[in-house]
Amino acid sequence: MLPKESAMPFTRRTFVKTLGIGGAGVLAARRDAWAGLADVAGAAPPRPLLLHNNENPLGPGQAALDALRAALGEGAPAGRYVFTRIDELHQAIAEKFGAKAENVVTGCGSTQILRAAVQMFTSPTRPLVAGELTYEECAGYAELIGTPVRAIPLDRTLKLDLGAMADASKGAGVVFLNNPNNPTATLHSADAVGAFVDRVLTASPDTTILIDEAYHDYVTDRSHKTQVPAALANPRVIVARTFSKAHGMAGMRVGYALGHPETIQKLESWEGSNALNVAGIVVANASIRDQARLEAESDRNTKARQFTIDWFAKAGYSATDSQTNFLFVNIKRPAKEFREACRARGVLVARDFPPFEKSHVRISIGTLDEMKRAAQVFGKVLGVTAKAA
Amino acid sequence: MQVSRRSFLDAVGLGARAPLSAALIAARGREAALAAAMPFAAADSAADADEIRISSNENPLGPGRAAMEAFVGAFEDAGRYPTNARPSMADLREAIARRQSVRPENVALGSGSWELLRTAVRLYTSSSRHLVTASPSFESPEQMAQQLGIPVKRVPVDKDGRLDLEGMAKAARWSGLVFFCNPNNPTGGVHTAKAVSEFVGRVLRESPETAILIDEAYHDYVTDPGYATAISLALEHPNVFVTRTLSKAYGMAGLRVGYAIGQARTMEAFNRWAITFNQNSLSVAAAVASLADPAHIEAERARNTEVRAFTTGFFQKLGYRVLPSDTNFVLVELGRPAKEFREACAKEKVLVGRDFPPLEKTHARVSLGTLDEMKRANHVFTAILGK
Numbered sequence: 001m002l003p004k005e006s007a008m009p010f011t012r013r014t015f016v017k018t019l020g021i022g023g024a025g026v027l028a029a030r031r032d033a034w035a036g037l038a039d040v041a042g043a044a045p046p047r048p049l050l051l052h053n054n055e056n057p058l059g060p061g062q063a064a065l066d067a068l069r070a071a072l073g074e075g076a077p078a079g080r081y082v083f084t085r086i087d088e089l090h091q092a093i094a095e096k097f098g099a100k101a102e103n104v105v106t107g108c109g110s111t112q113i114l115r116a117a118v119q120m121f122t123s124p125t126r127p128l129v130a131g132e133l134t135y136e137e138c139a140g141y142a143e144l145i146g147t148p149v150r151a152i153p154l155d156r157t158l159k160l161d162l163g164a165m166a167d168a169s170k171g172a173g174v175v176f177l178n179n180p181n182n183p184t185a186t187l188h189s190a191d192a193v194g195a196f197v198d199r200v201l202t203a204s205p206d207t208t209i210l211i212d213e214a215y216h217d218y219v220t221d222r223s224h225k226t227q228v229p230a231a232l233a234n235p236r237v238i239v240a241r242t243f244s245k246a247h248g249m250a251g252m253r254v255g256y257a258l259g260h261p262e263t264i265q266k267l268e269s270w271e272g273s274n275a276l277n278v279a280g281i282v283v284a285n286a287s288i289r290d291q292a293r294l295e296a297e298s299d300r301n302t303k304a305r306q307f308t309i310d311w312f313a314k315a316g317y318s319a320t321d322s323q324t325n326f327l328f329v330n331i332k333r334p335a336k337e338f339r340e341a342c343r344a345r346g347v348l349v350a351r352d353f354p355p356f357e358k359s360h361v362r363i364s365i366g367t368l369d370e371m372k373r374a375a376q377v378f379g380k381v382l383g384v385t386a387k388a389a
Numbered sequence: 390m391q392v393s394r395r396s397f398l399d400a401v402g403l404g405a406r407a408p409l410s411a412a413l414i415a416a417r418g419r420e421a422a423l424a425a426a427m428p429f430a431a432a433d434s435a436a437d438a439d440e441i442r443i444s445s446n447e448n449p450l451g452p453g454r455a456a457m458e459a460f461v462g463a464f465e466d467a468g469r470y471p472t473n474a475r476p477s478m479a480d481l482r483e484a485i486a487r488r489q490s491v492r493p494e495n496v497a498l499g500s501g502s503w504e505l506l507r508t509a510v511r512l513y514t515s516s517s518r519h520l521v522t523a524s525p526s527f528e529s530p531e532q533m534a535q536q537l538g539i540p541v542k543r544v545p546v547d548k549d550g551r552l553d554l555e556g557m558a559k560a561a562r563w564s565g566l567v568f569f570c571n572p573n574n575p576t577g578g579v580h581t582a583k584a585v586s587e588f589v590g591r592v593l594r595e596s597p598e599t600a601i602l603i604d605e606a607y608h609d610y611v612t613d614p615g616y617a618t619a620i621s622l623a624l625e626h627p628n629v630f631v632t633r634t635l636s637k638a639y640g641m642a643g644l645r646v647g648y649a650i651g652q653a654r655t656m657e658a659f660n661r662w663a664i665t666f667n668q669n670s671l672s673v674a675a676a677v678a679s680l681a682d683p684a685h686i687e688a689e690r691a692r693n694t695e696v697r698a699f700t701t702g703f704f705q706k707l708g709y710r711v712l713p714s715d716t717n718f719v720l721v722e723l724g725r726p727a728k729e730f731r732e733a734c735a736k737e738k739v740l741v742g743r744d745f746p747p748l749e750k751t752h753a754r755v756s757l758g759t760l761d762e763m764k765r766a767n768h769v770f771t772a773i774l775g776k
Contacts (some may be wrong), residue, residue: 059468251670275500279645
């Protein structure tokens with residue numbers, strides 16, 4: 001009898017070779033291979049540089065690709081996949097954090113979980129507290145369901161004003177803390193967040209603190225630590241994470257949150273895992289176990305980020321201390337003007353972020369090569385090519 | 390390095406092995422777990438290579454080859470939000486619009502139709518404006534109403550399992566939303582275009598503030614010549630809209646693609662409430678390809694119709710009444726509790742539908758698998774039903 005591999009039309013090794021993804025330069029080569037495939041399919045003209053949505057430019061890693069391929073080729077009976085694998089995914093996430101499956105909820109991106117938290121823990125009489133400039137999902141949803149929002153302006157360094165947010169937390173349903181904060185890219189240290197949590201829970205014991213760590217894997221500041229341990233210990237703390245950023249799976253729509261079983265149960269009761277798709281579950285299951293790839297992605301991002309920060313600094317523009325895969329840069333002119341000029345030259349940067357839309361722009365970090373190309377465009381648009389070079 | 394599309398698809402096992410690979414996407418068994426809000430593990434507890442899973446009204450063959458190729462081809466964009474992916478969510482909206490001869494503004498996307506049913510309950514009901522649904526019918530709207538503390542009026546289906554149009558029209562007065570599942574799950578019966586149109590006209594006349602959700606999840610399986618989609622009614626009235634899903638005939642239950650059709654302003658409201666990025670980039674590609682492949686759906690309908698006739702005939706020969714079905718399942722009046730029948734079948738590795746109160750003491754729902762699966766299942770049914 002033939003070994004299983006030989007019975008397949010292609011062995012895994014052949015598959016990898018076919019796609020040109022063995023050996024060095026793996027990821028870049030893979031992208032070319034997929035691009036080649038798309039060309040054969042008659043798809044798509046060249047695309048602009050996508051530096052507007054804080055995506056991972058490389059997509060999911062090799063393990064994720066292999067997992068999806070295996071799932072598609074396996075030939076097991078229909079229906080076995082999603083049900084077993086969602087449990088596996090919850091278990092794998094739990095293990096990564098030394099928790100149990102009952103501490104984990106998954107959603108269609110972390111956005112769905114952020115909404116569930118606002119749904120379950122706020123009301124018309126229990127407001128949401130959020131930064132005046134932070135990820136808008138919670139405030140947007142609060143407005144939809146009629147929950148008042150206490151919007152707290154950033155401090156002078158464009159960081160979330162933890163003191164003012166704590167002061168505003170009394171009687172609130174949810175305090176939303178995005179750390180690092182999108183779109184300002186700034187971070188609060190583990191000590192600062194710990195003190196903030198204590199202060200809020202002392203002032204307002206029934207308030208739930210929702211900590212969104214979407215960009216956790218891109219942080220390089222050593223004062224940072226995840227708040228997952230606090231979430232596991234305290235029913236009033238939730239930590240949300242996503243596969244959309246460092247895991248490179250924005251298109252697969254999987255996010256998760258960790259917390260106390262009671263709290264997780266409440267989040268789960270709202271919409272469950274019903275919006276998750278099978279491909280996302282399969283790919284997330286592989287990606288969560290692939291710590292090496294996460295670290296490689298973080299290193300890659302750090303280098304490209306530093307290059308971009310340095311370029312802007314030399315050109316005379318300052319960015320906040322980014323701990324993410326994007327920069328918030330003071331370009332001393334309206335974002336709209338800059339954005340439209342960049343777009344005309346094939347580079348997309350982010351939309352307006354009031355109240356800073358007259359001076360700041362958010363630029364996502366692509367590959368180093370992409371950032372070099374983008375820098376040439378930024379130079380032309382800002383009129384600083386010579387200085388920067 | 391360039392790879393040919395063909396060699397790539399062979400490499401992922403989609404060449405000669407297409408039927409195997411679709412299993413992931415079809416995700417049979419999902420509907421039961423969702424509708425009953427069962428934990429996923431429970432739904433899968435009996436998962437086994439030899440079992441016949443005819444419990445959840447999903448296409449046993451999964452999507453067609455065009456969809457599978459598109460799905461795999463889209464992996465290039467797995468890292469891109471579905472708004473940036475190629476094709477994008479906007480492209481999917483356009484593909485649906487093209488398929489239904491409407492404008493993209495008339496389309497709202499959902500993570501399966503499940504999300505859209507929930508949104509409809511939110512948009513149109515309140516503590517003083519109740520939900521009207523049939524009993525039994527698909528439970529998602531009712532479950533959402535319960536979560537929000539909204540009153541529900543349940544109107545029993547008639548003896549053939551059809552929606553009681555008279556009863557529902559009466560219950561619709563002063564209601565916020567009428568959930569009109571046509572054909573109705575789990576009973577299988579369909580109402581003609583004329584009957585639906587008269588019902589809508591009457592409700593809008595007698596209760597002008599009431600919205601009507603016409604769920605056409607099983608549209609592609611209908612063979613009744615009097616039936617037609619209610620999309621034209623949805624385009625005509627701001628408070629009427631139609632939902633569809635790619636989880637049934639399109640065979641993509643695992644990918645979570647549903648949509649609603651209605652007036653632009655109505656769809657705007659759905660989009661405002663939608664889960665952010667409620668499509669994934671691979672599903673978008675698969676859905677766009679599927680919608681451009683109507684022949685696959687025609688073939689699936691023909692296949693299902695044959696299996697439906699075979700299965701209906703089988704139960705009738707055994708002396709059981711089968712409610713008229715225009716879907717990919719049949720509700721059989723067994724005169725014994727569904728639970729008893731289901732558990733006996735499960736022992737023989739045949740999984741049939743869960744309880745559907747208030748008919749759970751007498752009726753069992755059997756989804757239609759492949760003809761081969763149904764032939765094998767019938768041996769088990771014969772042994773259990775003892776005739």
